[in-house]
Amino acid sequence: MDTIRSLRCFVRAVELGSLSAVAREEATTQPTVSKLMAALERELGVRLLERSTTSLQVTPQGMRFYQRALGVLAEYQEAVAEARGQTETPAGLIRLNAPNAFGHFRLNALLAPFLAAYPQVDIELILDDRMVDLVKDGVDIAVRHGRELPPDAVARLVGASPRLLVAAPSYLQQHGKPKQPQDLGRFDFIRFAWLPDGDVLTLHNGERTEIVHTHSRYRINNALAKRDSLVAGGGIGLFPLWLVQDLLDSGALVHVLPKWRGQPQALHLLSPSRRYQPLRARLLLDYLAAKIAELPGYNAS
Template identity: 35%
Template sequence: MDKFQGMQLFARVVEAGSFTAAAEALGISRALASKLIQTLEESLGVRLLNRTTRRVSLTDAGRNYYQRVSEILAQLADAEAEAAELQVEPRGRMRLSAPISFSTRHLAPALSEFQRRYPRVELEVELSDRLVDLVDEGFDLAIRIGKLADSSLVARRIASACLVMVAAPGYLERAGVPKQPADLGKHNFMVYTLATRRDEVALERDGTTETTRVHGNLRVDNGDYIAAAALAGHGISVLPTFIVGEHLQRGELVRVLEEWTIPSLGIHAVYAQTRSLPAKTRVLIDFLVERFGPQPYWDCLGPQTAALDAARESAMV
């Protein structure tokens, strides 16, 4: 028996509280178990166990050694379980929490493809823009967009969410085209109420950040609603390209102050820390990373200059 097997035997003796029980669990004699532990102690140069006719107890060195050995054996068990899971088709029920607009536009077709690949995975999806408690509410995974709060959760970035300031050409023809951030204060600005910064916009250019206060007569907690209002010519707003990308490509919306940028947001898969991540969860996260990142298809924007130039010319008349 090598040193690793001796470590396993030692842990069994400690956990069972006797050489007899440990020997029976491993299918060896008590005498052999005692001799093997003695050999382990000799190789380490320390006494690990105090032995009496009635009980076995740990020495101080044995207590420290057992703590390290138990960690090593647990990690090995996890590695073996993970290796075995990789050979098994992902299966079982998985509860997923995800934001509404992103899910209906992009996650739904992605998950349909995922379940075609892995038909034995059963998905229960809750669409909500609120931050659910994964542990208390029994979710296996959540998709979250934006800056993540410090927590014990594990997060993996699956894509980026580029933010752009947009308006309909018709609105800009009526209200004028902003030429600098300060001009936004003269416009009807639609506010997304779940954003971290609701009544101001931080714009960056050439390493400089300019923050502008904005106001308007519409405040909504749903990005699709704001996009629909923008398409109707209601005003200006900041929205992610995963919502307005196609409208920008078709010229139905145009970017405002295009030479200025807005810091993008991360789209993350978030899950509770666990010693061994289930195969179905790990495979889904890998699938989403492959599908969406690192350059999401919704960021492949077409030219905007023609529609914006037309709006500028009309506003100057």
């Protein structure tokens, strides 16, 4: 029996909840994976998985074995990488997940030079605003904004972008300018549709903090669409600088209440909590960390 292959298939069966899904990953058939699992159970003398026509459940013994199998696979992969040493060539698929707006506006342009530098590496970029399960979804690296991160992932902080109040000059010419934070309640405020605080805005000016109740008649669940609505004169919005630096430079948007800011928007690179990462993933993590730090609007005071 190919023990390493059997362990790998078992681990992925637990994570994916389906032998068919494992077979697709392994480019083989579901009966082949079933035979591997049966052989592994016979060798161990315990039932690891309860199978039915509609579901796959892990037994208590299987769950304990899964935790140990993760460590065994990590040690094996580390041993392989160490044995290969400097002869290891980055190759294979990297599954990269990122929010829609950041992926379209910034990340997409960063990936072509990396692919050119490593011709044996493939990248699958999945743009999705939800917080994915890195293990279950088979994601090697996820790009995420904010500070609420999954506890079972390794997070690497690579940048922070100030959040500023901005509006189009045409809107301010027509409606006037707020002179203090509490004035914002009298203006059209455009925000994300899914914000947990709703219309409540927290602004900072040094050590001073203001809680402001805005009025958002127009709420959008896409950052690029929100950006376009502000340029069109739809109202005032609180934006991370990475998303509007070019518009501020061109004059399409201007600062509103420039002394007041929201909490900076952190950007993290997430990877699964397993200790070993393939060389290709480690290289992309380092590359993205360096390139994102250089993007306009990051790590600015």
